[in-house]
Amino acid sequence: MRLVRASFLRSEGRMFTKQMRRLLNEPVLLAMIVLVWVLLALFVVYPLLMVGLKSFEPKPGTFGLAVYKTIFSKRYFLVPIFNTLKLGVTVACFGVLIGYVFAYSVAKANVPAKNFFRTIATFPIVSPPFVVALAAILLFGRNGLFTRKLFGGTPPFEIYGFWGLVIVETLAYFPTAFLTLEGTLLSIGSDLEEASQSLGCSKWRTFWRVTFPLSLPGVLSAWLLVFSQSMADFGNPLVLGGRFHVLSVSAYLEITGSYRIPHGSALAIILLIPTLIAFFVQRYWLSRKSFVTVTGKSFLSRAMELPKWAKGILTVVCLILTASIWLFYGTVLFGSFTKLWGVNHSLTLDNYKYVFNFSWEYMKDTLFLASIATPICGVLGIMIAYLVSRKDFFGRRIMEALSLLPFAVPGTVVGIGYLLAFNQEPLILTGTALIIILVFVFRELPVGVQNGVAALYQIDKSIEEASMDLGSNSYQTFWKVTLPLLMPAFFTALFNAFVRSMTAISAVIFVVSAKWNLITVRILGAVSNGDLAQAAALSCTLIGIIVVAMFLMRFATINLSYQMKLRRVER
Template identity: 40%
Template sequence: MTALLPDRDLATVPTVATKRRRRKADLGIRVLIVASSVLVAIGAAIPLIAVMATAFAPNALPRYAEFFTSQVDLTILRNTLVLGALVGLCGTALGFLFAFVQARLDVPGKKILHVIAMMPIVSPPFAVATATVVLYGRRGVISNGIFGIEYDIYGLDGLVFVLSMSLFPVAYLGLLGMLRGLDPALEEAAMNMGASRWKILRTLILPLIAPGLVAPFLLLFVEAIADLANPLVLGGDYTVLASRAYLAVTGEYDLTSASVYCVILLVPSLAMYFGQRWWLNRKVRTTITGKPSGSVHLMTGWGRWPIYGLAVFIAAIIVSLYGTVIVGSVTKVFGVDNTLTLEYLKEVVAGVGVEAVLDTLTFAAIATPIAGVVGLVIAWLVVRHLRRTAWLLDLGGTLGVAVPGTVLGIGFVLAYRPDRYIGDFEVFPSLVGGSALAAGAVSIVLAYVVRSIPAGQRTAIGALSQLHPYIEQASTDLGASPVQTFRFVTLPLIRPALLTGLSYSFARSMTSVSTIVLLVTPETKIITSQVLSAASTGRYGVAFAYCTVLTAIVLAGFGLIRLVVGAGASLHRTAKTERQKEQ
């Protein structure tokens, strides 16, 4: 016998079940929001507030008047801004050169050029500086040994060269993605109407990738003015705000002046960072609405060879720098006594340096999955579930890159060095200093996480923005919770974003120095601080050995992450040229 239920009974049963699922879903989302917010607050917001509170305390206000009336301090400020502007211009130009060769030229050896362009990402930020001193310094192997020139590499020109070579991969990756993302049908139409390659580049490609040119410039500007290690190694008399703030803490023990320097450094950093965000959101340049149509027609004329030759020349310089790092780690004094020796490598992997290697690897292994997952979660919450407060969580997640590392490190010292008590009860132990919790390891891992979150977050936001929400809605309509939908539907579709976030997090953690150098203790040794110490005292062989081991570890980490996570697929096709057809 079949029983017929009234319409309201049919509606009541699924409504109750739906409400229960929604309550569970809301609880899971709320837990993720609270957990992400707490991590961002502890790792970025509280240290930044501590810097601001110290910098605007009554006893610190006269320091601003001293700064803006002191010719020395104003020179430091000018040095910082000039350095940032020059590195932004040079680094963006190099990034565009390599991206254009990869995306638009029919030339051999593209894969090799790509690998060479990525080398600075997997090495410490001051490995190039140390090699530059050996090759192009006053007694450099090339400058003095070959050309007989005693060139003073210390100062602005050396810093611009080193930072441009170290940071241009940031511009290269962004511009390469934009060039490959342009709809080839637009270029085909222009070519069919008789436009030359150079006119297409000037009137079509450059306007479409304008955000890709401005954004890397602003990012490189921020990275350059916030860099600490290279000015300490190669700055000479050219002092910048980051190194001045560091010396105020370590040399003068003046946290008030250091906080004032940090606030002044924050102004151009945050202005450029938010200027970049504003520029990217200012115009919408959409050229792909689905699967791209048309095929990319690579340049085959004679005009490709000067461009290719310049890229190869830059690549040769990069190879010479990193080749110096490798060779210098197995020779007694590179360029002076080239006798082979394993003494430096033994010191790093089997001597006093093994503790720094193991500590750094352990901290990076802990921080990498946390940063990668948290970056994805924040992006998912911002794009899919938050409305009015989305900008606030998005801003908090990106503070790790918007705030200079030196500022963040000083903020950790101010916020977490003293124990916090309520009456006689300790409510929050010290995280920084000799008596810190876990000998300072907690603060180091926390700093690694906060500095690494933004890469995965920004990449995931871009990937989620291209993913239609109906796909996830279909999953929730079938009874899956939002968390289950994220795990089994969304996450597999944005796997390349997870790969990028994890890879960047691991590389950033292994090579970070500006934030970490203020947090290390005698019990927690970090490779980058050991390299900085060795380079500052002229022990270049030991510094090269640390850099070589560190680069090998990062490359192995990339391979392991790629093996576990997998890689994405390409949606574009490229028209075969005559040279490719012959092959």
Template identity: 30%
Template sequence: MNNPKRVRWDIWFVITLSTFALFILFFVFPVYKIFINSIYDAETKRFTLAAFEKFFARQYYTSTIWNSLKVTLLVTLLAAALGTVLAYIMRTVKIKGKGMVEIIIIITVLSPPFIGAYSWILLLGRSGVITKFINRLFDIEFNGIYGFYGILLVLTLKLFPLIYLFVSGALKNMDNSLNEAAENLGSVGLHKIVKVVIPLILPTLLAASLLVFMRALADFGTPMLIGEGYRTLPVLIYTSFVAEMGGDAAFAAAISVVVVIMTTLIFLLQKYISNRSTVEMSALRPMEPEPAKGAKNIISHLVVYLVVLLAAIPQAVVIFTSFLKTNGRIFTSGFSFDSYIHAFSKMGSAITNTYLFSFTAILIILVIGTLIAYISVRKKNVITETLDTLTMIPYIIPGSVLGIALLAAFNKKPLLLSGSAFIIIAVYVIRRLPYTIRSSSAILRQINPSVEEAAQSLGASPFKTFRKVTLPMMVPGIVSGALMSWMTVISELSASIILYVGTTRTLTISIYTEVIRGNYGVAAALSAILSATTVIALLLFFKITGKKEIQL
């Protein structure tokens, strides 16, 4: 009897070692360099903890940890409450236009967070439309949403759809007979939700909440654009690295180490909770939305439409303002295509780079992700299991940290990659590979191994069996995962803003820099192009998979 843990020397073992070596080179080694740089003084050539002492000795720096935790905890709580309420209403009440509502929610998940920040600046910034209206109406001096509350608003509206998607899936798998049994025992309304529904979906809710927490903790663009002095860890890492790259790179590395330790602990907590509190549900009679009457129907529709409207505002604002006339920094009356003309004439290379880099990254992700998924499911041993875990870790590490890690590792010969397109593509592949791996693994587990055994019994080699039999059956999962990877690649900012040079500028970097400069018309045009790309990719995803939902 074959031991599944035993290592067998064949072509799959060579592939395993090759992919493992790639991850050691482009992930393990860069992270190792960050740890070394944080404790090594290049001038004295001695190991020291001076960088950590500098960070922990001054409240100016340590308060950033509390700032990050405060905003992420509140964002997580608000997003969890908002997403759960919305999911429950959508799953139990028949809402008019439900299909469009869910598409808007999914687009909100996939759009870059900093576009939301930019849109709210146009509405509630110091010169925003709503800000001016409030000041005139109430004769006050409202200075906009900058700072803590602005970050809270933008990230909550950006991330609550994650909770919605996870909780909606859990409710879909919940058998309606449980609700009926609770009602027969006198548990109705809020009491039923608290005592029956919430405990059943709690594992999913906790896992989704931890995912929201990690995304909020790692976000760079939102606090950078509207924080105005409210420092979070990703912003501190970026500003420290940019300001001190020539003199004290160890300090930026030390902050990165602190963040890596924090995110790793959160990741381990997530795995612990998932393993301890998983509830298996099989819905023989799934919950179905039913028409509501009276106040319940009105309130349900108002809640859903209001929440979705707030979530959709950023997309609507960028599209609308992209067609407004502008004199550079200020929108004037009337409509024109000037912003698009300027965007293509001045930022054309950034648009080209975005598609070139992202498509190249996806081709690499397709190959590596498919191979890792296959060996982790079909060729289980200690190496493949380690590789499977290793490929998930970049998903939880902030992009700014990974960007600095790659620069630390590949800033000198013989591996001088800094400033090249290759290093941008490498960070895309490392960060977004998990989507394709998980999607490919999921569909592979649905394929009976006996199909492959039958092919091999007829004389086909293991690798030929994979190419001719297994791979074609995996295509739907591979393509859907690749599309998800691509939609997140094109919105990448935090890592690429560390790694880019003038010739490797992308759409997200251009949008960010134009917002910083106050060129809102061009920023709106570039944002509209990015949003349109996301929508087209999403519609393609729906067409290929034949479904109107995504798994994150």
């Protein structure tokens, strides 16, 4: 056994020495690796470490478990923990159920207008999640449109609390489940379903015996994603929570309200644990799933010919869900033109005048900071994807895990971490624009890394090897060969980083200042003050800017792809 261990250590040592020699021969590559390690250590690991350490510091200069003993012994702290888990599980179940029906209708049942349904389902993705909460207040609040017109001033149900949050978060996060499950269902070849039916199984039996079991990995993945989003949600519970307290808001209030930083940090750590578990379980499940359908035929997923009554039911479900999305977003649009919501619904442009006269500074700050963070996030994401996918060096898998870690960390935890880490020596960034930019960059970094890794797996390594054989080093090969092929993934990462930066709230609310503020914080302030019409106008303006940016980036991507194809033809 000792001989085997010694042989293994010698082998590892020789491999490490060989890798170091190769890196020393390519100083640019070595500099990239060192830079990435420093950035990840400083802006991913260090803030999380500060949150953890602060939670074990009941008083300055002391260390112990007193804070956690207090939290787990008092009902005041236990209630938000159970509420958060209850809300996360409920929203995940409803979100996956609705997302599965919607995805099956679009991917397998071939319902009419499926492209229209698919487009509408993405609306909540490109808007701040708390816009749905604002619409719920406009419709079902105490001065809501439905409350006054249909129910005589008495709300049909209490929108502030658990069920209000379930409705709002389900509507806001079911698109995540839909997109995940649509891809899963499209990957299931129709040949298996047709074979099942040819053997005498009904379409209903085929669904339960073939289609649904093969889609289980996607179901679990979607469930974990929606669960994590609900657990990490901050804006909706802050707006609609009422007496239903959750961890993200409780941690925020402990720090900003009671100024009990150790207690807020401990609540953030407790919030972090289930989201990390969900993240790693999802990755582990997907990495080892054996639900693979391999045939020698063309891989096409054709729509099943369902009975008219079944297709009719699915179409009605899609129409109801689409109508709900239109109702919520249409209410926000209508509310943005009213004088005083709940009192005077006459139309006016005063709210938009208010946006451009008194709140435009918030919009300009948001645009400015997001525009700086977006290219940095895109470039850094592609760089890390290239390193972990194409280069062999010590700690490569750890680098990939750390770059994806912010995806699993709730924004509240990130915000508290940055507040604690960069509010003291040696690096004081609190109150500056840089700290907001850094939050934007490293919160959205995982999407850029994942997109880059997925794109690199589709590029044959022999292309890069040919470039190296012709005398180019890694740096030249990356810029002249690999990066042009990664442009579609790069622009996807840019778009995601821009949208998420423009709509961010949970992390940045801890680091904004009087000099640098954001439009999302302004919207939440307007809702808290009861200025619902102004909040609706601010939300619509923000969504409009995001939609314009989306079309511009899409146009740039198509144009770039065309130019690249043209150059290949010319060569």
